[in-house]
Amino acid sequence: MDQHPELGITFDCHDAQVVAAFWCRALGWVESPPPQGWDDWPSFLTDHGVPEDEWGDGAAIRPTTGDGPSISFLKVPEAKTVKNRMHLDVKVSGGRHVDQELRETRIRAKEADLVAHGARSLREDVGEDGRLDHVVMADPEGNEFCVV
Known part of the structure; x- marks a missing residue:
């Protein structure tokens, strides 16, 4: 087998x-x-x-x-020098079917918690409707991930 x-x-x-x-x-x-x-x-x-x-x-x-x-x-001895080709998504919003205000509240709360623990916010991605979809962040050593 x-x-x-x-x-x-x-x-x-x-x-x-x-x-x-x-x-x-x-x-x-x-x-x-x-x-x-x-x-x-x-x-x-x-x-x-x-x-x-x-x-x-x-x-x-x-x-x-x-x-x-x-x-x-x-x-490893070398530092991160370029954008990740793969990243993790930290999914906290509940999905796009959840009320947008609640989704954004969940994303912002997780973002704030992670910033308080060494992460950096890099940028926000918004949909065509102007609403927050996810936040791109970096961990304490610069590895990029998204809070969705």
């Missing part, structure tokens, strides 16, 4: 712990537990010969339910 691959998403970054904490906040997710067979991350890292001074070079988060893909964060 063929086994289907699992989806994992990885962000390159300078400070994996800071960026992982930000995305836990943005998505309401939690730190991923260590792989099966290990009680904690230090045991896993020790067993795999990772020097202790590199333990903070990576982090992983997942939905609180454990269902769905995980997001990993890995320390």
Whole structure:
């Protein structure tokens, strides 16, 4: 029987712990537990010969339910230099069928919360009717995402 691959998403970054904490906040997710067979991350890292001074070079988060893909964060030496070719949407509005005033209130509330936790608002995208559709933002290291 063929086994289907699992989806994992990885962000390159300078400070994996800071960026992982930000995305836990943005998505309401939690730190991923260590792989099966290990009680904690230090045991896993020790067993795999990772020097202790590199333990903070990576982090992983997942939905609180454990269902769905995980997001990993890995320390890299280079900085982000160009626009993302892929981005995440933080969906908080409830969809376009929701009353526009309520949608905008939800988007603005999430935007304000994320700015308070290290994000930057880059621009607003509005529809042809002049109403807010989504806000383009950047996480603490400049990775772009949308609050929709």
